[in-house]
Amino acid sequence: MDFKLNIQDKFNKELPEDPNTENSRRQVTKACFSYVTPKKTAKPQIIHTSSEMLSALGLTKEDTKSTSFLNIFTGNEILPNTNPYAMCYGGYQFGNWAGQLGDGRAINLAEIEQDNKNWVLQLKGAGETPYSRTADGLAVLRSSIREYLCSEAMHHLGVPTTRALSLGLSGDQVLRDVLYNGNPEYEKGAIVCRAAPSFLRFGNYEIFASRQDNSTLKILVDYTIKNHYSYLGKPSKETYIKFIKEVGDKSLDMVMHWQRVGFVHGVMNTDNMSILGLTIDYGPYGWLEGYDHGWTPNTTDNTNKRYRYGTQPQIILWNLYKLANALYPLIEEVEPLEDILMVYRKKTEDSYLKMMRSKIGxxxxxxxxxxxxxxxxxxxxxxxxxxxxxxxxxxxxxxxxxxxxxxxxxxxxxxxxxxxxxxxxxxxxxxxxxxxxxxxxxxxxxxxxxxxNTVNPKYVLRNYMAQLAIDEANKGKYELIEEFYQLLKKPYDEQPESEKWFAKRPEWARNKVGCSMLSCSS
Known part of the structure; x- marks a missing residue:
């Protein structure tokens, strides 16, 4: 390999694995993950990298020019002495229990330690896993651009988020039905390398609770506390209670930042809720153009608007209820859990008022x-x-x-x-x-x-801006990706040379697919 990474895997060494190594769709029990190998791609190409994430991992721009970098972050080569895997989890989708879900198109490559920080590197769109169900495990360029740009933009807005290291083309064509209307078309395949201290979600714990597998549930919770919440103390009933409270506080902080900058996640299912309070899974998200508490970008949610802008803090509470229910077998006391959720409700009101005060000075x-x-x-x-x-x-x-x-x-x-x-x-x-x-x-x-002006950004990744970058990229032109990447590094600065992006959504974008409403198709 042409570059060095300080690999320190823990998740797939300390937690129970799926003994079945066959990459076939199945129910996986008593295991937190399944080993899986990324799919080799036809003609890979890296079209953009985040200079900040390169630095965070101890890499340089020069490293991105190597064949190893290209192959590893497009799924064609595995890092030495590593065992890629997909996580097992469940989740409540639009309020209903969906059973086993899991990493259907995400493959965790390795864990990296650099400058006293831990990063999990994960490829999104790198092929099938045991959790892919009826899907192909791939991703397309349009959704990959949206995830890549937005995760980095959110970081610079001060919003807790997963990050992105690289955006690559697979060279393959991927069949997608953008509007779920029976008109699928082939699109350019793409792969994003995401990075986060952990990609654990509420659903990772819910799946074991739903199966009454309290033994594996305890192993996973203890692992999470040891590696991500060690300051709460050694695992015990009291620590589990503190853990739920801490997750609630982090999640509240995250959603208040969403409200502050006008971000709408679009699909706040429990399998899309980070246990670290990070914005995770950039699917049919959107930014408020007109100020509207009833707006959602998700076509699937267009009727009930469960995940609309104005209800996001309340949905966090609903999801925390489900997490508390999942962890109840380890605590076996209702009152402390109810107290945490009641306090969250009060904190939400106070936090929202404080946030809105700051927005108006x-x-x-x-x-x-x-x-x-x-x-x-x-x-x-x-x-x-x-x-x-x-x-x-x-x-x-x-x-x-x-x-x-x-x-x-x-x-x-x-x-x-x-x-x-x-x-x-x-x-x-x-x-x-x-x-x-x-x-x-x-x-x-x-x-x-x-x-x-440190609270209210001047520049955000407006939906039509992302679509412009997508349209250009589909023509093989990537200049707008770079322009937006640089612009959104300093969203609170005036940047007079970029004043044209401090503008309302153009009328042509009002009802255009990708600019107003989006589906989960990616």
Whole structure:
């Protein structure tokens, strides 16, 4: 191999394995994973790498030019002295127990230790596993670009997330039905190398609880505490309780960041919930364009809108209930679990209020803040107003003057010609209250703007931007991937040379596939 990685595998050495090494679809019991080999690809090509993740793993840009790098991160070669595997887990999908799911198209290559950090390297789209069910275990370029760019963008937004090391083409054609309407077409196959301290999900624990396999459940929970939550103490009933509380706190922190930047995950099933509170599995996600608590990007969820923007914190609570139920056999007490979930509910209200205060530049508490924020959210949802642009422009508010026009925020309106006198009056009244509230703050306008601009990003990976990069990549042009990768490294900076991306969704993208609604097809 042309480069060195400090491989320190633990998951597939310390946990029970599937004794069946045949790569066939099956129910896997009493095992946390199955060994599997990535599928060799026809004509692999690496089209982008994350310089930051290269550095985090102890690699350099020069290493990416090697044949070994190409082959390993497109599934054509296995790292020396490693045993790739796919994890076994279950999950609740759209509120219903789905049974065994598992890594159907994700293959964990190895665990790397570098600079006192642990990274699991995982290929997504590298072929079939025992958990692929009726699928082919592959991924296509469009979904791979979305995952690659978004996971890195989220990191720079300050959102807890998995990361991405590389984006590659397999050279194979993959058949996909984008809209699930019976019209499948061949698309370019692709593979993303993802990285995270762990890819464990709520579903990893739920599968054993559902089978009443408490022995394997305990082994996995103890492993998780030892390797990821050792500060909670040695495994015991008390530590298990602390563990659930800690997972709840991390998950709450994650979802509040989602709400802050306008990210909608789209498919918050328990098998897509990281045990470390990381954003995981970038499927039919989307970014709010118009501020709308009822919006979901997922076509599968379009009717019930279970995973819409406004319900994400509550869905985390629902998922935590399921995790608590799964771990109950190790605790056998209901009251401490109920207490944790009740506290989460209260923390959600407090955290949301604190987050929204920060978005509008309030850094002290006032009893009327909830009403001020509720009123703002009502107005924003009445008239299609771009979330990212509105909150970024709000930082320019002059607290010494309230004008009669809406020039400060006019750029955020999608249909400015429909702004009536009634609408203007509603905004004027809100700004008057906002102005009065700012007088209770110690920061002057310049100081407030500076802080607000660290909370409200100027640039996010808007759905149409990702689609533009996909369209270009399908033509063999990858410049936009690089441009967006660099742009989204500094989402809070002004970057005047990139001002064209600080703009509302263009009208052509309003109902375009990939720009408004997305399916789970990838």
């Amino acid at each position: 309030l850094f002290t508490e006032d009893k009327n803040d909830t009403l001020l924020i509720d009123t703002l959210e009502t107005i924003l949802q009445k008239y299609e107003t771009d979330m990212t642009i509105f909150f970024r422009l709000l930082a320019n508010f002059d607290s010494s003057v309230v004008t009669e026009d809406l020039s400060l925020i006019s750029k955020a309106f999608y249909t400015p010609n429909q702004i009536t006198d009634t609408i203007k009056e509603e905004w004027k009244q809100w700004f008057l209250k906002y102005q009065k509230r700012l007088l209770k703050e110690s920061l002057n306008d310049g100081e407030r703007k500076k802080v607000m």
